[in-house]
Amino acid sequence: MKLHDFEQKIQMLRELRHAVRPNNAWVAKTRASLLRSLEQDVAIKPQPRPVVRELFSVRWAVFVRGPIAAVLAGLAVVLGSSVLSVSAAERAMPGDLLYTIKIATEQTRLALTSDKSDKLKLKTEFVGRRVEEIKKLATMNTTPGTQERIKETTETLKRDLDTVKNQLADVKTEQPVDQALSAQLVDQKGTEIAASLKEVKDVVSSDLKPQVAEAEAAAVNTAMKAVQVMIETQSDPEAKKVVSPADIAQSINQKVEGVEAHLTDATAQLAQTGAATSSAARAPSATASTDSLSLSATSTPSAALLDAKTTIAEAKQLLVENKLQEVTDKITEANHAVVTAEKSMDAIAAASSSVAVPPVPAEAASSTHATSTASQTPAASASSTTLEKEPDKK
Amino acid sequence: MLIFHCDFGHLCYAIFTLSYLLDKYLVFRIRVKGDQNAFAQVYDRYVTSIYRFVFLKLPSKEAAEDVTAETFLRSWQAMRREDRPVANLRAFLYKIARNLVADTYRREGIRKTESLDAVTFGGESASSSLDVSDGHRHERLMEARADLSILLEKISHLKDDYQDVLTLRLVDGLSFRDVASILEKREGHVRVIYHRALKALQNVLDQERSPNETPRL
Numbered sequence: 001m002k003l004h005d006f007e008q009k010i011q012m013l014r015e016l017r018h019a020v021r022p023n024n025a026w027v028a029k030t031r032a033s034l035l036r037s038l039e040q041d042v043a044i045k046p047q048p049r050p051v052v053r054e055l056f057s058v059r060w061a062v063f064v065r066g067p068i069a070a071v072l073a074g075l076a077v078v079l080g081s082s083v084l085s086v087s088a089a090e091r092a093m094p095g096d097l098l099y100t101i102k103i104a105t106e107q108t109r110l111a112l113t114s115d116k117s118d119k120l121k122l123k124t125e126f127v128g129r130r131v132e133e134i135k136k137l138a139t140m141n142t143t144p145g146t147q148e149r150i151k152e153t154t155e156t157l158k159r160d161l162d163t164v165k166n167q168l169a170d171v172k173t174e175q176p177v178d179q180a181l182s183a184q185l186v187d188q189k190g191t192e193i194a195a196s197l198k199e200v201k202d203v204v205s206s207d208l209k210p211q212v213a214e215a216e217a218a219a220v221n222t223a224m225k226a227v228q229v230m231i232e233t234q235s236d237p238e239a240k241k242v243v244s245p246a247d248i249a250q251s252i253n254q255k256v257e258g259v260e261a262h263l264t265d266a267t268a269q270l271a272q273t274g275a276a277t278s279s280a281a282r283a284p285s286a287t288a289s290t291d292s293l294s295l296s297a298t299s300t301p302s303a304a305l306l307d308a309k310t311t312i313a314e315a316k317q318l319l320v321e322n323k324l325q326e327v328t329d330k331i332t333e334a335n336h337a338v339v340t341a342e343k344s345m346d347a348i349a350a351a352s353s354s355v356a357v358p359p360v361p362a363e364a365a366s367s368t369h370a371t372s373t374a375s376q377t378p379a380a381s382a383s384s385t386t387l388e389k390e391p392d393k394k
Numbered sequence: 395m396l397i398f399h400c401d402f403g404h405l406c407y408a409i410f411t412l413s414y415l416l417d418k419y420l421v422f423r424i425r426v427k428g429d430q431n432a433f434a435q436v437y438d439r440y441v442t443s444i445y446r447f448v449f450l451k452l453p454s455k456e457a458a459e460d461v462t463a464e465t466f467l468r469s470w471q472a473m474r475r476e477d478r479p480v481a482n483l484r485a486f487l488y489k490i491a492r493n494l495v496a497d498t499y500r501r502e503g504i505r506k507t508e509s510l511d512a513v514t515f516g517g518e519s520a521s522s523s524l525d526v527s528d529g530h531r532h533e534r535l536m537e538a539r540a541d542l543s544i545l546l547e548k549i550s551h552l553k554d555d556y557q558d559v560l561t562l563r564l565v566d567g568l569s570f571r572d573v574a575s576i577l578e579k580r581e582g583h584v585r586v587i588y589h590r591a592l593k594a595l596q597n598v599l600d601q602e603r604s605p606n607e608t609p610r611l
Contacts, residue, residue, distance in 0.1 A: 006545065006548070006595070006599065009545060010545065010564045010565065020445070020446050020449050020450070021442060021445075021446075022441065022442060022445040022459070022462065026459055027441055030441075030459070030462070030463045030466075031434065031437055031438075031441075033463075034433075034437065034463065034466055034467060034470075035430055035433070035434060037467065038430050038433060038470060039430070079411065079415065108412055109416065112409070112412060112413060112416065118438055125431070
């Protein structure tokens with residue numbers, strides 16, 4: 001054999017090496033079992049190590065020779081400091097100086113990832129970060145400019161959730177096992193995000209509530225899309241092993257419960273809105289306008305909530321019949337109805353507060369109290385009494 | 395390795411640097427924070443390369459899978475428990491995988507070339523060891539495995555240093571930088587060893603063609 005033949009054989013071997021790929025199911029299984037075994041290991045805290053030594057583990061002695069060494073050392077410092085900046089930027093919040101670096105790092109990591117399912121996982125992780133940021137900002141709500149930051153971050157979150165939803169469709173062309181695992185991850189994350197945003201919604205000012213509610217709806221929709229993808233992958237036996245029908249059924253049950261809880265909250269809010277508009281109607285100067293407003297507006301949310309209730313009942317029936325794909329459509333529909341009702345109610349609340357209500361003298365208030373109670377809008381009173389009973393019916 | 399095959403040098407250098415920085419960042423997260431997500435990312439980035447690296451060296455697909463999984467577990471333990479810094483994550487993983495392959499052979503008490511012969515010409519089903527959809531390419535890969543056992547046999551006549559550098563550089567396709575890191579030598583030194591090893595290999599091959607001469611190793 002000549003050296004040339006030898007090199008040719010080596011070249012051929014290296015080209016063919018690319019045909020070797022581990023089995024996707026094995027990769028996923030090993031990943032999961034490795035992470036499980038790490039959980040026990042994490043409990044053991046290692047000795048604290050100096051950060052600088054950790055990041056700059058280069059043999060300095062090699063570089064301290066001649067002028068080239070100086071250039072290399074300079075480069076190392078620049079690159080090293082960028083690592084430190086990235087590490088510091090990790091904790092940056094929207095509006096901070098380092099927040100741009102944080103976003104740029106995320107974009108770089110996304111750009112470096114070629115595999116579609118990996119990209120989706122990464123994007124999902126970043127969406128989780130946005131929610132954490134919103135949660136932290138909501139706790140320091142009083143700081144000037146925070147409202148604007150929450151608004152911007154919520155908008156970004158909504159956009160990112162839509163991207164994740166679209167990327168789920170892209171991953172469809174990939175391996176079913178990857179697709180099922182990615183969809184499961186997105187589903188779990190989407191549900192967590194929706195729960196977190198619900199908490200945030202209770203804390204933020206009324207101006208921000210509609211934006212947060214929209215983001216919450218986007219999270220639910222993304223999770224539902226992920227469930228739909230999980231259902232579609234069930235035709236593949238390998239994917240079925242990784243994400244079982246029981247997992248999907250459990251996830252759908254959670255979604256139904258979530259939308260039901262949302263409906264209960266919205267019903268309570270409707271009752272409050274009805275009471276608020278009727279109390280606003282007590283003001284003599286605003287009686288005519290608020291009466292007509294409450295008549296036209298409360299009837300829309302109550303109808304939407306009733307629709308949502310019916311749709312949830314249908315979804316539960318379909319779930320019993322194991323028609324999972326139809327169940328997901330119904331849940332999406334019910335969620336949309338609840339969100340629409342909430343938006344209408346927020347609009348009513350905003351309109352009521354914008355109407356100038358002059359201070360009412362004590363005698364006038366007491367004398368008009370009986371009439372105002374009697375003149376409470378029929379739609380509001382009807383809907384509040386009907387819907388207040390709904391949780392008992394469940 | 396990318397840097398050696400890419401025509402757009404600067405672009406490749408930028409990507410290489412970013413990839414290197416990302417590795418550093420992930421190692422930092424694992425060592426300092428015990429971040430499991432960071433470890434999961436390390437796994438996702440390198441599982442295919444490590445599997446590929448050990449696959450041709452071991453007698454079965456199952457052995458390759460075991461060694462790959464063990465490599466990642468050991469890497470976590472090393473990063474969490476040992477105080478030694480990890481300068482090059484890729485080389486660090488390859489080094490663990492390489493030691494585990496050696497351990498496997500030591501445990502089994504067989505030589506590498508014998509083992510590969512056994513796989514290539516033995517009775518093991520081809521489909522059980524490879525996930526290659528194209529039948530023709532699969533056949534070529536099996537032939538390549540046979541060739542590898544012959545090539546390793548030739549290389550085995552050389553000094554240990556030469557064997558290591560030639561195998562890592564030629565057969566495994568690693569960069570000089572990674573080879574240097576695995577063998578704990580300077581990159582320049584590895585380049586010198588590589589060129590000397592090629593000359594020595596040439597002599598072995600010449601000797602094979604004219605068996606009366608004595609090889610100069």
